[in-house]
Amino acid sequence: MTGPSGPAPTADNQIPEVYARQPVLRRLVPRLVGLSRDHHRRVPHHEFADDLPVVLLSGRHGTGKSAMLDDLQQAYAPDTGPWPGPRVPFARINCAELQERAGVGPETSNNSHAVEMLVELVAQLSRPVAGFGRLHFPRTTAGLLAVVSARRPGNDGELRVADRHAATLMGVPPDARPRPTWDALFRHALPASPDGGSPDPAWFPEAAVRAFLGGRRRRPTARRLTSWYETYRSEADNRLRGLPPGASGQPRPVPAAERAPFVARLCQEFHQGRGFRRGVERMLAAAFLEDVRYGPFRRANRTPRPLVLLDNAHTDAGRDLLELLLDQRADRGARDRMVVIATELHGDDSPDPRGDAPDGEDAPYPEAARRSLPDIGTGSGWTRESTAPSAGVLLLPLPPLECEHLERMLRRDDHASFDPYIASALHDLTRGHPMGARRLCEAVVDRAGAGEWVAAGELLDLIHPGGAGESVVWRLLDTLVGSENHDELCLFSLAWDREAAERLAERWVPRRIGGLPAADGAADRLERERWSRGPGSRPFITDRFLRALLVHQMRSGRGGRGVDWSGAHALLAEHHRRRAEGRTGRAARDERARFLWHRLAAGEAQEVVDRLYAEFLRPDGDALDWLHALRTVAHAPRPPGDAWFARCQEVARGSRDLAHLRADPGAGLEKQAINRLLHALWYAADELAEADRPLVERIGQDLSFLSAQHLTGRAVLAQAAIRWPRSVRNGEDWPLDRRWQDGRPDAGAAR
Structure with a gap:
């Protein structure tokens, strides 16, 4: 191949969304395509020979999937620079946009998703490539x-x-x-009609x-x-x-x-x-x-290989094309030498102790080889393991960003001054979500650069840089879910399941969404966009980062227009109380825990402590069920107001024990311990709060004390006293295991 020498065009600045994605962008794809990103020279094909996998980048909204394709397009088909135009036969298709534009349906019999995709591929791959020729x-x-x-x-x-x-x-x-x-x-080219009429x-x-x-x-x-x-x-x-x-x-x-x-x-x-x-x-x-x-022209179809980028390949159009491609490669042994990099929208499959969400989404490629991004830096180790079409997929889940990536984003201004905990708070809040991390880091650096101190508790109230007074949370939500149903989604973020969302809709949302009743329309949209896991999704919105943003909008009065925070939680608490009365066993326990969750979110901490204390004293009480309820309740969102952070810490550390004893002279040591423990866990569960060492140690001490007081659950509470402080310190989910009831120190999988 001949062509101009010199470095290939690259982006002026590192795209924040592609942090930690370099093994794909700078190692794997150049080995697949056979052309260096930075210089116009070929790269030896170190792997895959003529049997190429479809590389499928899987991740949530905002995890940088499209940004990675942007980076590859800039490298192999730049619009500007010293050598604009494709450097290899190149095509990029947004399957979602193509599907919407095509309008495929039964009334149009001369079109289909596969036809639309093939026409677009032919048009784009036929463009001439300098020093290469063109495909026909x-x-x-x-x-x-x-x-x-x-x-x-x-x-x-x-x-x-x-x-x-x-x-x-x-x-x-x-x-x-x-x-x-x-x-x-x-x-x-039409033959003449015999009667001279229309052909x-x-x-x-x-x-x-x-x-x-x-x-x-x-x-x-x-x-x-x-x-x-x-x-x-x-x-x-x-x-x-x-x-x-x-x-x-x-x-x-x-x-x-x-x-x-x-x-x-x-x-x-x-x-x-x-x-x-x-x-x-x-x-x-x-x-x-x-x-x-x-x-x-066979010479024109040699290396470097053609590169096809498919965005939103989880849509009907994208999956239709991939199914045809994978079938041909498996059944006919097609050695087409075409590099396909596709992105797939996927939900957050991390376990959630606050809900009973089902397992992850159904995998459309069950035989796909799964690799982590760091593993493919030097070699993917991919070979076709079976004749199944899906064995031709190399699945690369996009991992969340680490806390160190966020620290690097924050260090862009050496003169900025902010809370030293703010990087950890950002990571806890965003769960490493690249778009959320970038937007919030930009807002922090912008405010800190003006000489203002930025505390972790203020993260969700920051103003978007250059946004004319617009909050950064609003801008994020507008990007992730749009603004059309903002108020409804904020309201539904408080619901545990669809039935609870329906109760909210009956009271406050008379209009329909997508032609369906409000709760059903919102559920359908959330499931389609992978923000929830289907009809049995618990909570109603399972993605924790999105839920945290929507809940904060509701708490601050910027969402759920016409609905106050306390009124919504009061309605939902009554809903779960009634459901608990009609159920037995574990189902009744879960409904009672959700009732207390809403009471605590409404600020009724004393009522919650009283009920937890009464459950603790029951002679037939199960300590594991009690811990399950405590864990559920402690993840309730904090009520409106800035005083919560200081007040919750004071109660957790025991600074208010005397005041509570005066208000409730009959409270014994067990009730005081439950009060401290609930507030310590409630504080630790908040995304913007830092559980320091004394607070973590107090959690272990109160659990250890309660283990000595429980009639039948000493072993269970003693295990929690060991493991929960460690999990809180490490930012992990608080474990529960039935085997703790045997008193064994080796706990298995969390429940």
């Missing part, structure tokens, strides 16, 4: 023209599809105005294919093109008969006069729908991969 797609283009050219009279949607795809496939630039229609491109629509596919094959540059390839389709059909028949490829001999050559009708047969099969349509889509995908590998 004669097989794919002929088949696609046959499929899209058929249309029913009077169907404007099908006419628009034919016009749009025909112009694209014939190489008309997207900015050409006026854009030629199907008639302008192919009308001349029969059944002739359209053959006319389009004939005009394409009759082009001066494509005449020599027409014979090979139709021969490939005939060979494909013959091998498909052999597979159905259980015969090996080629068992029925070489297919007969297709005469020149029959080549256009032969390819146009695809149209009739496509329009029969269901399995026939899927069969045509498989054939078109096979033709596409064959064109990638064996174009008319």
